[in-house]
Amino acid sequence: MIKKPTLIVSESICRKNIAKMYSKAIASNTVLRPHFKTHQNITIGEWYREVGISKIAVSSVSMAKMFADQGWTDILIAFPFNPNEIEEIHNLANHTNLGLLVSCIDSAELASTIVKSSLDIYIKIDVGTHRTGFLPDNIGEISKALEYISSNKCLKFRGFVAHAGHTYGSSNHDEIRSIYRIGVGALLKLKKQFSVEFSDIIISWGDTPSCSIINDFEGVDEIRPGNFVFYDLMQHNINVCKPNEIALIVACPVVAKHTDRNEIVIYGGAVHLSKDSILVDGKNVFGLMVRLSNDLSWSFFEDNVYVDRISQEHGVIKVSNEIINELAIGDFIGIVPVHSCLTADLVKDFIFIA
Amino acid sequence: MIKKPTLIVSESICRKNIAKMYSKAIASNTVLRPHFKTHQNITIGEWYREVGISKIAVSSVSMAKMFADQGWTDILIAFPFNPNEIEEIHNLANHTNLGLLVSCIDSAELASTIVKSSLDIYIKIDVGTHRTGFLPDNIGEISKALEYISSNKCLKFRGFVAHAGHTYGSSNHDEIRSIYRIGVGALLKLKKQFSVEFSDIIISWGDTPSCSIINDFEGVDEIRPGNFVFYDLMQHNINVCKPNEIALIVACPVVAKHTDRNEIVIYGGAVHLSKDSILVDGKNVFGLMVRLSNDLSWSFFEDNVYVDRISQEHGVIKVSNEIINELAIGDFIGIVPVHSCLTADLVKDFIFIA
Numbered sequence: 001m002i003k004k005p006t007l008i009v010s011e012s013i014c015r016k017n018i019a020k021m022y023s024k025a026i027a028s029n030t031v032l033r034p035h036f037k038t039h040q041n042i043t044i045g046e047w048y049r050e051v052g053i054s055k056i057a058v059s060s061v062s063m064a065k066m067f068a069d070q071g072w073t074d075i076l077i078a079f080p081f082n083p084n085e086i087e088e089i090h091n092l093a094n095h096t097n098l099g100l101l102v103s104c105i106d107s108a109e110l111a112s113t114i115v116k117s118s119l120d121i122y123i124k125i126d127v128g129t130h131r132t133g134f135l136p137d138n139i140g141e142i143s144k145a146l147e148y149i150s151s152n153k154c155l156k157f158r159g160f161v162a163h164a165g166h167t168y169g170s171s172n173h174d175e176i177r178s179i180y181r182i183g184v185g186a187l188l189k190l191k192k193q194f195s196v197e198f199s200d201i202i203i204s205w206g207d208t209p210s211c212s213i214i215n216d217f218e219g220v221d222e223i224r225p226g227n228f229v230f231y232d233l234m235q236h237n238i239n240v241c242k243p244n245e246i247a248l249i250v251a252c253p254v255v256a257k258h259t260d261r262n263e264i265v266i267y268g269g270a271v272h273l274s275k276d277s278i279l280v281d282g283k284n285v286f287g288l289m290v291r292l293s294n295d296l297s298w299s300f301f302e303d304n305v306y307v308d309r310i311s312q313e314h315g316v317i318k319v320s321n322e323i324i325n326e327l328a329i330g331d332f333i334g335i336v337p338v339h340s341c342l343t344a345d346l347v348k349d350f351i352f353i354a
Numbered sequence: 355m356i357k358k359p360t361l362i363v364s365e366s367i368c369r370k371n372i373a374k375m376y377s378k379a380i381a382s383n384t385v386l387r388p389h390f391k392t393h394q395n396i397t398i399g400e401w402y403r404e405v406g407i408s409k410i411a412v413s414s415v416s417m418a419k420m421f422a423d424q425g426w427t428d429i430l431i432a433f434p435f436n437p438n439e440i441e442e443i444h445n446l447a448n449h450t451n452l453g454l455l456v457s458c459i460d461s462a463e464l465a466s467t468i469v470k471s472s473l474d475i476y477i478k479i480d481v482g483t484h485r486t487g488f489l490p491d492n493i494g495e496i497s498k499a500l501e502y503i504s505s506n507k508c509l510k511f512r513g514f515v516a517h518a519g520h521t522y523g524s525s526n527h528d529e530i531r532s533i534y535r536i537g538v539g540a541l542l543k544l545k546k547q548f549s550v551e552f553s554d555i556i557i558s559w560g561d562t563p564s565c566s567i568i569n570d571f572e573g574v575d576e577i578r579p580g581n582f583v584f585y586d587l588m589q590h591n592i593n594v595c596k597p598n599e600i601a602l603i604v605a606c607p608v609v610a611k612h613t614d615r616n617e618i619v620i621y622g623g624a625v626h627l628s629k630d631s632i633l634v635d636g637k638n639v640f641g642l643m644v645r646l647s648n649d650l651s652w653s654f655f656e657d658n659v660y661v662d663r664i665s666q667e668h669g670v671i672k673v674s675n676e677i678i679n680e681l682a683i684g685d686f687i688g689i690v691p692v693h694s695c696l697t698a699d700l701v702k703d704f705i706f707i708a
Contacts, residue, residue, distance in 0.1 A: 003438040004414070037666060059667050060358070079667055080609035082621050083684035084357040103619070104610040106683045131668055132610045132619045165665065255434035256458040256486045265457070265486040267436050271699050275629040311519065312391060312695055313413050313433055314485055329460045330437035341666055345625050346700075 002332065005272040006251045007347040008296050012354055013247035014229050015047055021211065021228055022051050028217035033057050033076060035206065035226025038341045041350060042070050044229065057206075057224045061085045061092070068096045075099065078161065078206070078224060080124065080132055081107055086114050093117035101161055103132040108145035112152040120158040121149050122204065125190065127183030129165040136186035139193065146194065157198055159221070160187050163206035170238055173213050180210040188219055212240040232340035233288050237278050243300050249334035250343060251292055252315065254327050262324055268335055269313040274342035286310045287335040289317055296353045298334040307335060356686065359626040360605045361701040362650050366708055367601035368583050369401055375565065375582055376405050382571035387411050387430060389560065389580025392695045395704060396424050398583065411560075411578045415439045415446070422450045429453065432515065432560070432578060434478065434486060435461055440468050447471035455515055457486040462499035466506040474512040475503050476558065479544065481537030483519040490540035493547065500548065511552055513575070514541050517560035524592055527567050534564040542573055566594040586694035587642050591632050597654050603688035604697060605646055606669065608681050616678055622689055623667040628696035640664045641689040643671055650707045652688040661689060 018034075025032035034048055037059040045067060048056070055074040058064045064075045065088065075092075076099035092098050094117060102108040103124035111121060123145055126133030134142050149157045164183050170176045187203040194201060202221035205211070211225035212235070230248040231241040252268030277284035285306035290298040305323070309316045315335070319327075327333070337343035344350075372388075379386035388402055391413040399421060402410070409428040412418045418429045419442065429446075430453035446452050448471060456462040457478035465475060477499055480487030488496050503509045518537050524530045541557040548555060556575035559565070565579035566589070584602040585595040606622030631638035639660035644652040659677070663670045669689070673681075681687070691697035698704075 001438075003442075004416075004436065062358075079621070080619060081683075082358065082607050082609055084355075084607050084686075088357075104612060104683075106611050107609065110683050130615070131663070131665065131670060132612065135614075253436050253438050255436055255461065257460050258458060258486065260489075261484070265434060267433070270628065270630070270696055274624065275631075275696070276624070277629075309485075311485065312699070316485060329435075329458075329464050332438075342624055342629070345666070 002251055002296070002351065004253065005268045005347065007344065007350045008249050008251050008298070008334070009044075009230070009350045009352050010247045010297070010354070011047070011352050013245065014044060017229050017231070017245060017247060018047055018051055021225065022053070024215055025217065025223055028220070030217040030220050031055060031222040033204065033222050033224050034229065035059070035078065035224050036067060037063060038226035038229055039344055040066070040348070041344070043352065045070060045072070057226070061088045064092055064098065068092055073097055076120075076122065077101065078163070081111055083110055083114055089115075089119070090117045093119045099158060102145060104134070105141050105145055108148040111155065112148035115152060115154050118154050118156070121155045122158050122161045125160050125162045125187060127162040127164050127186055128179065129163065131165060133162070136190060142190065146197070159202035159204060160190050161204045161206070162187055163224070164210055165207060167207050167209035168234065168238065170209065173239065176209050176213055176240070180214055184220055208235060209238060209240045227341055230340035230344070233336050233338045234276070234278055236336075237280070246336055248340050248344070249290060249292075249298050249336050250287075250347065251296065251332045251334055254329055254331050254333060257324060257327065257329065259324055262318055262321065264317050264319055264324060264327060266315040266317065266333065266335070267313060268315045269310045271312055272343065272347050273307070273310060273315070273335060273337050274339055274346060275310065276339040276342055278338055280306060285338075286315065287337050289319070290334040290336060292332050292334040296351065356605055356650070356705065358607065359622045359701065361698065361704045362603050362605050362652070362688070363398075363584070363704045363706050364601045364651070364708070365401070365706050367599060368398060371583050371585070371599060371601060372401055372405055375579065376407070378569055379571065379577060382574070384571040384574050385409060385576040387558070387576050387578050388583070389413070389432065389578050390421060391417060392580035392583055393698055394420070394702070395698070397706065399424060399426070411580070415442045418446055418452065422446055427451055430474075430476065431455065432517070435465055437464055437468055443469075443473070444471045447473045453512060456499060458488070459495050459499055462502045465509065466502035469506060469508050472508050472510070475509045476512050476515045479514050479516045479541060481516040481518050481540055482533065483517065485519060487516070490544060496544065500551070513556035513558060514544050515558045515560070516541055517578070518564055519561060521561050521563035522588065522592065524563065527593065530563050530567055530594070534568055538574055562589060563592060563594045581695055584694035584698070587690050587692045588630070588632055590690075591634070600690055602694050602698070603644060603652050603690050604641075604701065605650065605686045605688055608683055608685050608687060611678060611681065611683065613678055616672055616675065617662075618671050618673055618678060618681060620669040620671065620687065620689070621667060622669045623664045625666055626697065626701055627661070627664060627669070627689060627691050628693055628700060629664065630693040630696055632692055634660060639692075640669065641691050643673070644688040644690060646686050646688040650705065
């Protein structure tokens, strides 16, 4: 019996999401290296392993260690190299096939100086998100970075990595496809440019929105989506998943009813859902309310009911007369979070349902 | 030596903040019942105990249990009563002076039915935030709630509780003072109204902004601020604390430099700082950058430098030529978080400095 805000994960939906992405990758002769920062969960890791996944991405050294301890042996830390953790990186590199990422020239230079264990190194390319990475037309700096990398015999240059985070701001599939085409085009051009010195360059592509709607990854050696295992309200909002592909909700008890303004208050706030929001009709919302059954499965309301505002532990939801009348204090409802990665990071204990 | 995003807390600043609030409360003959949801930390709890604090507020049953285990015996769970945790509440009530809060009529009715251990009960009054609570002029429902409470001999009605969360949206001290005056006025009126049946009603007032700028709490029996122990960028932005009263920063390593656009990328994102933001010049920002010394103390830049955007682990900051030139990959900088309560909840391991 659940008593307080609890993360509920549907095993069957996760497994379907994994199978779908994996079969698309296989059909395109592309490696699926799922990003495990989304779930950070050992059991879900095993579901990936069962379909045949052997390479994973993570976003921190500690996550790499956690999964290395579970027998994962090919791990890319898909986050700019943090030299302060070089000791932990060396330890990990001793017993895994570890990949690091450099995303600016100073980082490449530093890696060439301080890395003393054999590991793979990737160059992060900025395909338009402008968060981090080398600009694809900055051949001078990329060449220089490759020189630094080649100067350290421990480092093996493996390829170019991109994450098109700007697909999250897309309004339609055409826009996402266009970002994918332009970004992959830039990576392929780099691969060709440096193919004389490096014969086995791979290009590795991230982001769930594009990986969800692209079916043929021809030319892309590796994809690294993560969020697709759960999906969430943000992905649903940009129309890259269906409601029945959302695998995670937070079950929250109703703790107050304000019938004068048709609002319910739930035990479920920023420490459970995160403060991530999406704009719906010009207003930030913090989750989507769903009906929760006794077996902890959920179903969607006909009209969308959003979490209107949240504070540390409170969520406030404006509901219809019908809904407020059928709910009693202590009843659980479900919330589809805006961003499942942040929610899973906050509420680390999952309950799995079939 | 720190290696990754780390929460740094200044003991001397915390102790000064505690001493200042405590002495104001003492001078007003008001009880300071600090809200421990901000820090959720045993050591900081002891700093409160040392000045003479014996009553605390928390926002969940599990937090109540954590502090009861540390010898705190007077605990108010300042969050609407969650009946699903009644067993844990009964257990706690057996060995602490436990207070619960009801914030709507259905909650009062349910509490009157299911509570079987002696405990204090408070009625939450909505003084204008419209998150939850009884409206102060809804005497009919408040009377009815008191009837329910009185019908269960285990329950002792203790008083009216309010949290003026809308002070966070204030633009100046006058506005905050006005919210305080109106809210406290409403509580005092209720106290008077029900003083015949209940001779020892207390009124308990929350929120850090008003408790920070009000000096004389005359008539208020208890104040429950929490955030003031750390303060943060949000409080600084509404001008209720000085920079030298901010007691907490997150130390973050620089992992990339993009000199073409004067941006640095830090290891420090939504899983460390939370996605809470404040508007500065019409733009959401996610923290304020400060200089970090080797001893982990920090100092402010002359011009404010804000965290421009964040994702799960990345933060991006636009900086001056001077700053970008003096920083190397791996160097630590400090970030004053927007909301210290959420940051402390995310990064549970603190490092204390003098």
